[in-house]
Amino acid sequence: MTAVSDTSAPVPEPLHCAALAADLDAADFRSEPLRRLWGEDADDALGRGMREPILRAIAGDEGVLATLGRLFVLGMPQPSHLVEAAVPRLGVAGLAALGLAEVSAETVVPTALLRPQSFVDADGVGEWWIASDLDEVALGTALPADHVLGVGGASRTLAEIILPIEVDRALDLGTGCGIQALLVARYAGTVIATDISARALAYAEINARINGVSNITFRQGSMFEPVEGEAFDLVVSNPPFVITPRGDGVPEYEYRDGGLIGDALVEQFIRDVPAYLTPGGVAQLLGNWESRNGASGLDRLSSWVRDDLDLWVIQREELTPLGYAELWIRDGGTTPRDAAFTPLLTAWLDDFAERGVTSIGFGYVLLRRRPVDGSPLRRIETVSQPVSGVGVALRNGLAAHDLLSSGLPVTLVTAADVTEARHLLPGDDDPSVIELRQGGGFARTLSVDPALAAFVGACDGELTVMQIAAALADLFEVPFADLWADLEPRIRSLVFDGFLAPAAS
16 A cells, blocks of 8 residues: 545644643533534434434524534534634634635635543543544535545544553554544553554644643554554454455545455555564454355455464354445445446446355454463454443453463352353243343353353352352262362353452462
8 A cells, every 4th residue: 555645634733732722621612512502313313313402402593502513523613713713713814724624805715523432441531633635414415535525434443442451652553534533542551553544633733732642643654654663552454344346436544445355455454563562461352254155254364364363253243245335335425316326336246256256244353462471362252242341341351361370269259240140941940041130341142051150140250169169069969079180170161251250369
């Protein structure tokens, strides 16, 4: 891939960014005030691509918040005198100097969106202002190829899964508007944010400056070129992983298309990233992987990973070639009503057929250079249920894997979010099914037998693991050795999955 420059990119001038931040703060330009201004239904409608409900709700309102909402959230021109009143420190001239708007005598025309974006991490709830290019709602047409995306579904997914760990050096590869770099900067001493697009880097730098984040350095280049020879404790990436056919008439969106064939970009990242990790360093990315001619995508992905690395893959969904093609054609703003839709669909389906692709998986990949001796982690699973707090669950899972490499803890406690459900047939006293249910993290539900359920129920941090197992052997009248051979591997799985945890010493 070749680095891309753009003379129309925003200009992250420090004083102008500081003035804009002060104006936004004074206007209370944040998610909740805006939601109260135009109502929850209108706010939700915007997420579905409809701005008319917001316009109706604030019709005739020339206040500061309504003006900024129309200008920056909806991307609509506003009278110059209203914008001047809304950003008195920066002024409309400063807004134009930042490259976020074009100004005439009477009208300010936005050239970018600027929206508040809430986030939740291990430290609580916060919010950033995020600038990005005008979307298809504001443009009224399909997106241009050099579009810089704001905070979309994939961005929110990656933010949810990043390990909340303190590190010295972190890398956000393919930073886009910079949302992941901002998140990682809360835990890292230094963050390097890279992108092939100078335009994206300009937005990312503006976003860092207006949010008062100063420990991010921005570098332009493809893949790992800007950090050749360096190593990081944490690497995160929402790379341009969307599988896109190569050919005339198919838009090559910089924010999602890495310019390679099939899932080659994800493969390249996974093969290359170990060289840029410190001992114990972690890499996390989102990606797609193809199943081809009977070879599963998860098996293909696993083959790209060195044997001495930890690997944890969570596949969240799997689409047919038709479903995948339709998803990403619509993502670019082209619908079945448009003349371009059928040629694009044909290009996608032909591309998949040429490689024998039968399905496309999507999910998260975690790689780690082993910090200690022992068997590398190899966990490849499909998790389709709703999840929450995944970053914490992944962090705790890695810690549990390391702990279990030296044996089971002496005492265990049942996690606070674990509940038990028993299902009985009418008239029966004994349950036909016993389930352990996890309230957070991966929200797993496990069917267990009475012995394992009794073990979990007795884990209160007082009795040792062996004391509980011995008591159960007596209760169920089975030899201890037989019971332990059956329970021990399942107890280890419960510790790894977060149902059980070491008791505090």
